[in-house]
Amino acid sequence: xxxxxxxxxxxPRHRLSCHCGAVVLALxxxxxxxxxxxxxxxxxxxxxxxxxxxxxxxLHVIAGEDVLRCYQFNTMTAKHYxxxxxxxxxxxxxxxxxxxxxxxxxxxxxxxxYDLGEVEATDGVNHPADR
Numbered sequence: 001x002x003x004x005x006x007x008x009x010x011x012p013r014h015r016l017s018c019h020c021g022a023v024v025l026a027l028x029x030x031x032x033x034x035x036x037x038x039x040x041x042x043x044x045x046x047x048x049x050x051x052x053x054x055x056x057x058x059l060h061v062i063a064g065e066d067v068l069r070c071y072q073f074n075t076m077t078a079k080h081y082x083x084x085x086x087x088x089x090x091x092x093x094x095x096x097x098x099x100x101x102x103x104x105x106x107x108x109x110x111x112x113x114y115d116l117g118e119v120e121a122t123d124g125v126n127h128p129a130d131r
Contacts, residue, residue, distance in 0.1 A: 003032040005108075006115035015062070016090060016107045018083035023064035023090055027054055027103060036105055036116055041124025043073070043080060047089050050113045051102040059091060059101045095127065 003010050010032040016025040033052045038044065044051075061068070069084040078095035082088060091103040106113040 001031040001034050002036065002116075005033065005105075005111045005113075008108075008110035010108070010111075015109045016103060017109060018064070018086050018088040018090055018107060020083060020086035020088075022067045022085045023083045023088075024062040025090060025103070025107075026060040026062050027108075028058035028060075029054070033105060033108075036113075036119050038119055038121045039124040040121050041127065043078075044124055049089055049104045049106060050116060050119050051092075052105055053094065053097070053100045053102050056093070056099055056101060059103065 010029055012028065012030045014027050014029050016027055017023060036050050036052045038048070038050055064083065067084045068081050068090075071080045071082065072078065075095065077098060079093040080089060081091050083090065088107065089104055090107050091101045094100045094102050105111060105116070
């Protein structure tokens with residue numbers, strides 16, 4: 001669990017926003033950022049985001065629900081959300097655990113994800129649901 005990234009303390013309820021500010025989320029992060037990682041699946045390697053996860057009930061849309069767009073592919077299980085104005089990926093409902101949202105650490109207010117240094121990459125190409 002990571003309670004500080006760079007100069008930013010991760011708050012128990014931390015805001016996340018897209019680039020243009022139309023989409024604003026509040027995340028319940030009582031343990032800070034847990035298990036930050038990248039994924040090498042076809043979608044994630046293209047967007048390049050570092051993600052972490054929260055239970056579905058720990059993500060709250062504060063503003064911009066009408067601006068959020070959803071993209072699904074392959075098994076149509078995961079739901080990838082992005083701002084319809086600026087195109088920034090904010091979060092997704094996970095395929096590996098549909099009871100969780102993954103969120104874009106780079107969208108956490110005050111956080112530069114490069115301050116995390118190297119992060120683990122998970123093997124989304126060989127996803128367990130494909131077996």
